[in-house]
Amino acid sequence: xxxxxxxxxxxxxxxxxxxxxxxxxxxxxxxxxxxxxxxxxxxxxxxxxxxxxxxxxxxxxxxxxxxxxxxxxxxxxxxxxxxxxxxxxxxxxxxxx
Amino acid sequence: xxxxxxxxxxxxxxxxxxxxxxxxxxxxxxxxxxxxxxxxxxxxxxxxxxxxxxxxxxxxxxxxxxxxxxxxxxxxxxxxxxxxxxxxxxxxxxxxx
Numbered sequence: 001x002x003x004x005x006x007x008x009x010x011x012x013x014x015x016x017x018x019x020x021x022x023x024x025x026x027x028x029x030x031x032x033x034x035x036x037x038x039x040x041x042x043x044x045x046x047x048x049x050x051x052x053x054x055x056x057x058x059x060x061x062x063x064x065x066x067x068x069x070x071x072x073x074x075x076x077x078x079x080x081x082x083x084x085x086x087x088x089x090x091x092x093x094x095x096x097x
Numbered sequence: 098x099x100x101x102x103x104x105x106x107x108x109x110x111x112x113x114x115x116x117x118x119x120x121x122x123x124x125x126x127x128x129x130x131x132x133x134x135x136x137x138x139x140x141x142x143x144x145x146x147x148x149x150x151x152x153x154x155x156x157x158x159x160x161x162x163x164x165x166x167x168x169x170x171x172x173x174x175x176x177x178x179x180x181x182x183x184x185x186x187x188x189x190x191x192x193x194x
Contacts, residue, residue: 007166009106011131011183034108034162036133054179065131065180069104075168082151083162086108 005076006030006047006068008054009037013063021066024053032088039076102173103127103144103165104136105151110160118163121150129185136173 008025012018022032028050030038042050051068058064105122109115119129125147127135139147148165155161 009131009134011133013183034106034133034164036108036131037106037164051177051179058179058181061181063182065178065183067131067134068177068179069166069168069172070175071166071168071172075166075172078167080148080165081162082148082155082165084155084158085160086110086162 003041003073005039005071005073006042006050007037007039007071007076008050008066008068009034010064010066011036012066014061017057017061017064020057021054024057025050026089028053034086034088041073100138100170102136102168102170103139103147104134104168104173105147105163105165106131106134107161107163108133109163111158114154114158114161117154118151121154122147125150131183131185138170 008030010018010021012021018036022038025038026032028046029042030040030050033039047070054066054068058066105127107115107118109118115133119135122135123129125143126139127137127147130136144167151163151165155163
């Protein structure tokens, strides 16, 4: 089975809603890789839960754009990161740049 | 040849630098798909130029994290978008900060 990485990027205007989404993504097991982006390997059930949970949180809200990408592990690992002076929580070793 | 989509997501603290990066990505032919994300199909030469150009713009700057993903067109098209009340391309750069 091909290992996949779920990448979630979001643009959410409301501070409280944005924080709620971030907490939810973290709770599901994703790791913050940018201010408004999380990524990680999820079991299939969690992946399904992720989408349903996001739709539930965003229901009846306004001004949001959330995108969920399913990447092969290779695609994720081949990403190019140009970074300086930004850290995001306690990132696991394998996601460190 | 497999068609690929270049996805760029960024977290840049400085307003002016962030705007400069956004303008550069647009100039190269990418389309804004979120406040801090652009995507699009680029000829190989432009793809190389993109990375070099971003490194040039970010050189001697601080507090940035820019990530470039190379996705198959299928991976891009299979993304899930949950959105409401946000539009990107029509708005002038200045109010997208």
